[in-house]
Amino acid sequence: MRGNHRRDTRPELALRRLLHGSGHRFRVDLLIEACGVKVRPDIVFTRRRVAVFIDGCFWHSCPKHGNQPNSNVGYWLPKLQRNQERDSRVTAALEAAGWKVLRIWEHEPVEEAASRVESALSNWIDARNRRRSRSGGVVNATFGRSTKP
Numbered sequence: 001m002r003g004n005h006r007r008d009t010r011p012e013l014a015l016r017r018l019l020h021g022s023g024h025r026f027r028v029d030l031l032i033e034a035c036g037v038k039v040r041p042d043i044v045f046t047r048r049r050v051a052v053f054i055d056g057c058f059w060h061s062c063p064k065h066g067n068q069p070n071s072n073v074g075y076w077l078p079k080l081q082r083n084q085e086r087d088s089r090v091t092a093a094l095e096a097a098g099w100k101v102l103r104i105w106e107h108e109p110v111e112e113a114a115s116r117v118e119s120a121l122s123n124w125i126d127a128r129n130r131r132r133s134r135s136g137g138v139v140n141a142t143f144g145r146s147t148k149p
């Protein structure tokens with residue numbers, strides 16, 4: 001798996017930097033085991049159970065840039081197809097285990113990517129706050145933020 005997933009690509013780093021700058025704290029490359037599938041999402045919000053993948057356009061066959069390889073087709077096509085199958089298997093397994101899965105193309109502008117992540121996180125916080133207010137608990141207003149640099 002390592003060979004076809006470069007770590008710390010530029011879009012990944014840019015997204016992490018932006019989210020971190022907005023006060024979000026997350027794990028990077030944390031190993032998750034869900035429904036028999038082991039996977040290391042690029043960004044993981046453990047408490048909120050949000051897993052983010054930044055998918056490379058070539059490796060994950062992006063509809064805009066995932067051009068068919070023009071050499072060694074017999075080698076690449078099955079490989080790319082296996083990637084796609086694995087992506088959907090991983091997504092399904094994580095979702096079955098209660099994770100929210102975000103797949104972001106590496107070509108997506110980082111601001112848009114960050115706002116998709118933010119909205120996934122705030123949906124979760126809403127649900128959590130609703131649960132809390134029903135049970136009479138106190139909502140921690142600073143949840144999700146840290147004052148540490």
Ligand SMILES: [Zn+2]
Binds near residue numbers: 063064107
């Ligand atoms: Zn693309």
